[in-house]
Amino acid sequence: MSSFKIFDVAGSGLAAQSVRLNTVASNLANADSVSGDPATVYKARHPVFQAVRAALGSLAMPGSSAAVRVSGIVESNAAPTVRNDPGNPLADDQGNVYAPNVNVIEEMTDMISASRAYQDNVEVMNTAKELMLATLKLGNS
């Protein structure tokens, strides 16, 4: 029954978007985690999505299924923000602290985008479920 693949596909979308939401939460939580060393400061993390084609495809309909998976989480290599703050206990010899390269506005838009995509996938699942239940009742009334 091919309709069950919709749940796999939408489920993979839910999982991927939830990983994205997790990285957003992590980035926002650490947006102000300063460090005295630019090498150890927190770096913004972003998931890399990849389409998985034909992995779910049945023999009857090859290549019809794609799903999405998180192929990895990359750390942004943008330079950390240098802030002169001699009073900070973490400050280095020059009185500088290093703030993470997290762009809070970008993270917020990412969060909205992820949450909308998550909602889309939930809606797909609900609709598919309703249609399958209606199909099961075919001829009963």
Added chain:
Amino acid sequence: MPLNLDAYLGLDPLALQLQSRRMEVLANNLANVDTPNYKAQDIDFRSVLAAAGDTGGALHLSTTSAQHIGSDPTAATSTDLKYRVPLAPSLDGNTVDAQLEQAAFADNTVRYQATLTFLSMRLRDLMTAITGS
């Protein structure tokens, strides 16, 4: 006169299968809305159903092995999938337009329900004929 149930139900079972498959393709597009380089796909419903309708006169080749190439019009292959022409392709090479996909999904859902209604009405007609009441 023996009743040919396939002929009686017409193209509706095939349409239901196609709509179910289209739902899957659109779900793929929505799941990959943020995947770089993913190209949105869709089924050209009209042409697939028209091709199936042409051969719908029960003139199927009989196959005696699973290895044979069937002439079953319901066995839609991956060649029926077509790529969508993007209105506004994004920088990461993704051509999924979430709004367009949502609209197509809603459209497909209504069509699926309509086909289900047609099918169940035909079945009810048949039941009326059988029970005679």
